[in-house]
Amino acid sequence: MTERTIPLTNITDDLPCDSAVEVCTPGEGKPESGITRRKFVKNTSGMSAASLLGTAALMTNSDDAHATSEWAEWFQGNYRLMSDEEKQEAVDRLERRYSAEYGKDVTVDTTPAQEGVLFGYALNIQKCIGCRRCVKACVEENNQSRGEAQETEWIRVLKMEKGEFSEAKMGEGYPDDYGIQVGGNAYTAAGVVIEGEHYYEPEKVPEEDSFYMPIACMQCEKPPCVKVCPVRTTYREPDGIVVIDYNWCIGCRMCIGACPYWARRFNWGEPNLPKDQMNPVTHYLGNRPRMKGVVEKCTFCIQRTRKGRYPACVEVCPVGARKFGNLLDPESEVRRVLASKRVFRMKADMNTYPKFFYYVD
Amino acid sequence: MRVLDTGIRRSTSACLRVIRCGVLVLGLTTAATSVAQDCFESRQNASKVTVKESADGQVNVKCSETTGGVLWWGDPYDATVPMGEMPIEADYDHGEAVVKSRTKQLAMFPVCGTACHNGTFPPPNDDKTPRTLTMHTDVVPDATNLQHGRGAIWCLDCHHSETRNHFTDHSGNLIDMNEPQKLCGKCHGPAYRDWRGGLHGKRIGEWASTGKKRWFVCTECHNPHDVQQGERNSGFAQLESEPAPRLPKGLENADHERHHGGH
Numbered sequence: 001m002t003e004r005t006i007p008l009t010n011i012t013d014d015l016p017c018d019s020a021v022e023v024c025t026p027g028e029g030k031p032e033s034g035i036t037r038r039k040f041v042k043n044t045s046g047m048s049a050a051s052l053l054g055t056a057a058l059m060t061n062s063d064d065a066h067a068t069s070e071w072a073e074w075f076q077g078n079y080r081l082m083s084d085e086e087k088q089e090a091v092d093r094l095e096r097r098y099s100a101e102y103g104k105d106v107t108v109d110t111t112p113a114q115e116g117v118l119f120g121y122a123l124n125i126q127k128c129i130g131c132r133r134c135v136k137a138c139v140e141e142n143n144q145s146r147g148e149a150q151e152t153e154w155i156r157v158l159k160m161e162k163g164e165f166s167e168a169k170m171g172e173g174y175p176d177d178y179g180i181q182v183g184g185n186a187y188t189a190a191g192v193v194i195e196g197e198h199y200y201e202p203e204k205v206p207e208e209d210s211f212y213m214p215i216a217c218m219q220c221e222k223p224p225c226v227k228v229c230p231v232r233t234t235y236r237e238p239d240g241i242v243v244i245d246y247n248w249c250i251g252c253r254m255c256i257g258a259c260p261y262w263a264r265r266f267n268w269g270e271p272n273l274p275k276d277q278m279n280p281v282t283h284y285l286g287n288r289p290r291m292k293g294v295v296e297k298c299t300f301c302i303q304r305t306r307k308g309r310y311p312a313c314v315e316v317c318p319v320g321a322r323k324f325g326n327l328l329d330p331e332s333e334v335r336r337v338l339a340s341k342r343v344f345r346m347k348a349d350m351n352t353y354p355k356f357f358y359y360v361d
Numbered sequence: 362m363r364v365l366d367t368g369i370r371r372s373t374s375a376c377l378r379v380i381r382c383g384v385l386v387l388g389l390t391t392a393a394t395s396v397a398q399d400c401f402e403s404r405q406n407a408s409k410v411t412v413k414e415s416a417d418g419q420v421n422v423k424c425s426e427t428t429g430g431v432l433w434w435g436d437p438y439d440a441t442v443p444m445g446e447m448p449i450e451a452d453y454d455h456g457e458a459v460v461k462s463r464t465k466q467l468a469m470f471p472v473c474g475t476a477c478h479n480g481t482f483p484p485p486n487d488d489k490t491p492r493t494l495t496m497h498t499d500v501v502p503d504a505t506n507l508q509h510g511r512g513a514i515w516c517l518d519c520h521h522s523e524t525r526n527h528f529t530d531h532s533g534n535l536i537d538m539n540e541p542q543k544l545c546g547k548c549h550g551p552a553y554r555d556w557r558g559g560l561h562g563k564r565i566g567e568w569a570s571t572g573k574k575r576w577f578v579c580t581e582c583h584n585p586h587d588v589q590q591g592e593r594n595s596g597f598a599q600l601e602s603e604p605a606p607r608l609p610k611g612l613e614n615a616d617h618e619r620h621h622g623g624h
Binding site: 129130131132133135136137140141148151153156196197198199200201202203204205206305308309310312314315316317318319320323324325326329331332333336337340341361 | 402403404423425428430431432433434437454555558559560561562563564565566567568569570571572577582597599600601602603604605606607608615618619
């Protein structure tokens with residue numbers, strides 16, 4: 001064990017919990033391993049870094065899960081470089097901290113990618129009715145910030161005008177002023193430069209003459225966001241999911257600028273996640289609560305899909321427009337879509353090789 | 362539930378003007394929370410689901426507060442039964458398949474095959490011209506103008522003429538009401554084929570091709586008595602959408618996005 005990985009979470013003693021954590025009740029803050037602060041300091045007094053950390057923990061003058069884990073997090077490595085042991089420590093620490101903060105049993109999962117699995121997603125753009133249930137299901141599942149101060153949604157749904165070659169529209173709306181056209185046709189410049197209506201709010205959807213295009217992270221095979229990350233906190237997992245180690249993120253937002261799909265969101269302020277709405281089933285690289293100053297995005301619901309379950313947006317879609325599965329399995333739903341439907345990828349010319357496919361019947 | 366919600370919201374805004382009715386609002390809110398929450402899965406006014414809490418504090422579904430639609434499944438297999446044998450037309454999925462029982466949701470189902478439709482009554486019309494219904498007008502408002510099949514089909518092409526709590530296939534054999542796919546597949550071949558392969562329709566549960574899934578059957582998303590939906594003809598009824606994202610700070614409306622694209 002290196003000096004950096006000393007289990008700081010065990011620096012607790014029998015004092016009652018600090019009032020900084022509301023839900024803390026006497027007894028909860030007790031160490032699981034029975035190591036008291038005194039014992040800890042005594043055992044590690046010969047190690048300089050450890051003594052420093054021990055002192056730091058003492059200086060915070062609290063035994064609550066938040067303070068101790070925050071100190072330990074400063075000395076935590078990049079998730080990709082952590083040993084299994086270090087990962088376990090980080091997870092234990094986070095579970096204790098989140099459980100105390102949100103007043104429920106929070107689990108932080110580290111399930112790795114399965115062998116022989118490459119996740120793929122297919123969306124039937126002809127079926128989508130623009131009801132935005134996927135957007136809200138995603139928030140429900142992935143612990144995004146909500147409320148007036150900061151609202152974070154990973155999926156956005158664009159309403160676009162249906163193009164048509166009609167006599168009436170001949171000679172109008174040629175999109176030379178607007179750059180690349182991605183929707184409509186030469187006469188009806190719908191969806192120019194992927195601009196559609198984001199804030200549409202009709203009484204009922206779908207509206208006539210409209211189609212809807214939901215956009216989220218495309219889980220690129222060659223992700224521009226990964227290329228630009230100066231600290232390599234965002235990277236691509238073996239099963240194709242592009243993830244972020246929130247603890248290693250420095251908040252430079254280079255990835256947001258690099259992403260051609262507007263898939264990433266930044267926590268400008270402290271995220272607002274009400275305790276009763278918090279989803280306690282989390283993954284380290286997925287939906288665990290984020291902090292101020294870090295970037296987040298869709299992870300194909302890594303906490304669900306790594307355990308075999310469909311992503312939340314797939315399950316919620318009331319018209320069944322969303323399909324998900326293993327691209328390496330010819331029997332999977334996505335592979336069947338690729339085999340028998342007309343498919344396109346968004347901004348395929350960018351050479352990002354998205355694992356998100358749009359199709360029509 | 363939805364109606365009640367809207368009622369509360371309306372009375373709340375009215376109350377802001379008349380402060381002394383605060384007590385009334387409180388009373389209404391309490392009444393609303395004590396009622397078991399119902400929401401719908403795919404089709405409004407059908408596929409109803411009631412929120413219930415399991416022993417470990419998890420809920421079976423979470424519902425949208427704004428539209429009353431299901432937003433999240435805690436238990437994807439809640440209230441399901443095995444899908445049963447399906448004819449093998451091709452090499453389809455081999456995973457475990459379950460469906461939500463329709464017959465359990467129909468209050469009159471246990472008696473409808475004996476109490477009213479006893480095999481001889483009401484007498485079927487031999488010339489396939491539907492009469493004006495006196496009952497079930499909530500399901501089919503106008504039987505003489507059925508919004509399915511463009512005038513080419515009538516009631517007893519799908520409903521079994523003698524055993525009314527079943528459907529019928531082309532040969533007059535019975536089809537269980539929990540298996541409408543066997544009925545719809547009679548005419549809608551391509552959609553049925555896609556559905557068997559997982560391309561059409563919806564499944565929840567496990568993504569693996571060998572995993573356990575709950576399959577949504579035809580009538581959970583489409584209304585068989587009104588598939589045409591007037592001019593839209595998409596097969597889906599229109600739904601209320603979830604609220605739009607918040608506007609960026611400083612922006613008062615979204616007019617800007619309407620000026621792009623089409624002139």
